[in-house]
Amino acid sequence: MAKATKKQALGRGLSALLQDPDNDIQSVQDKNADKVIGNIVELEIDSIEVNPFQPRTNFSEESLRELASSIKELGIIQPITVRKLEFNTYQLVSGERRYRASKLIGLKTIPAYIRIANDQESLEMALVENIQRQDLDPIEIALSYQRLIDEIQLTQEQMSERVGKKRSTIANYLRLLKLDPIIQTGMRDGFISMGHGRAIINIxxxxxxxxxxxxxxxxxxxxxxxxxxxxxxxxxxxxxxxxxxxxxxxxxxxxxxxxxxxxxxxxxxxxxxxxxxxxxxxxxxxxxxxxxxxxxxxxxxxx
Structure with missing residues (x-):
């Protein structure tokens, strides 16, 4: 319990550091950057904006309410990840469900890992971290892989290394995008499984x-x-x-x-x-x- 209190106090101390305009951190070379970048910091929720590169498009209201109830009872176990945009302004990289659930119960601050990244790096981080950690539906995963190919210019071999999946697995997801859009929607809504989709794609x-x-x-x-x-x-x-x-x-x-x-x-x-x-x-x-x-x-x- 003492360790947890000390860690939380440290996070709040770093938060105060970030709110000092005379010590605004914009790069890893700036003063005190090593104290902030990669550490858990308590950030004001209102200073964080949603990531436009977020691959997840469906958020179950029931699931969010369940997560909000868990956060209210136990707190946020895993911090979100953000990137710093400008003074006291951040953008989500991963953890949008935790962010939404925290806002749902009226939390004013949220623990976050801070990173500094450009748009391309932010997109890659968001896509890779969501594929690894979030329960995306098969089409969302396929779209994430496709975006890594189109926008980051990653090969299937490079994606395999980034997300820890076999190249054949990635190829199977990408093939789903050849299905008729109506079938893709049916898969996203849970009417059919990925196994059904993989069978249909042979036609x-x-x-x-x-x-x-x-x-x-x-x-x-x-x-x-x-x-x-x-x-x-x-x-x-x-x-x-x-x-x-x-x-x-x-x-x-x-x-x-x-x-x-x-x-x-x-x-x-x-x-x-x-x-x-x-x-x-x-x-x-x-x-x-x-x-x-x-x-x-x-x-x-x-x-």
């Missing part, structure tokens, strides 16, 4: 992507069921009805027109046989019990 046609997305929602398909649906769809892209001895020499136009629709819906190559009197038979194959149950769900959902 280039966004119209078909949306069709499969609707089937996932309507039939509550699992990731494995979605993977099977996509795999079977890709296997039926060149669906043709071969003439058989018991069929007419030329397949009727209405069957040619409808067989692709059947195949896309059930995710399998559908076999159609037609006799000379116009009667026929449709065969729907399945490859496993799981596949059978998936088809059953599709039929039940159509009732």
């Amino acid at each position: 280039e046609d966004t119209t078909i992507q949306l069709d499969i997305y609707k089937k996932i929602l309507a039939n509550k398909l699992s990731v494995r069921e979605t993977e099977s649906l996509v795999r079977n769809y890709n296997d039926t892209q060149e669906v043709e009805v071969s003439p058989k001895k018991e069929t007419v020499d030329e397949t009727p136009k209405f069957i040619k027109k409808g067989i692709t629709t059947f195949s896309e819906y059930f995710g399998h190559k559908i076999d159609v046989k037609v006799s000379k009197n116009g009667k026929g038979k449709i065969t729907i194959p399945f490859h496993s019990e799981e596949d059978f149950n998936r088809i059953k769900k599709l039929v039940e959902g159509a009732k």
